Amino acid sequence: MDANKKWLSIPKDIRSQLIKNVFCANCMDEVTIVGFTIEDDKHGIVLNGKCQQCGHQVTRFIESE
Numbered sequence: 591m592d593a594n595k596k597w598l599s600i601p602k603d604i605r606s607q608l609i610k611n612v613f614c615a616n617c618m619d620e621v622t623i624v625g626f627t628i629e630d631d632k633h634g635i636v637l638n639g640k641c642q643q644c645g646h647q648v649t650r651f652i653e654s655e
């Protein structure tokens with residue numbers, strides 16, 4: 591399964607929670623990730639994007655079952 595399909599297989603409400611719960615090292619807070627790409631990982635998927643508040647690069651790892 592490719593990364594995009596893995597991501598889309600996650601229920602929509604959970605996906606929206608995940609993108610709103612990304613740690614930004616610049617804001618030192620949980621932020622929303624924007625403009626992200628989805629990459630495949632051995633143990634799940636990785637979202638690579640930017641902090642909605644400051645534009646700092648943020649990543650979110652999502653472990654698959």
Ligand SMILES: [Zn+2]
Nearest residue numbers: 614617641644
């Ligand atoms: Zn930030």
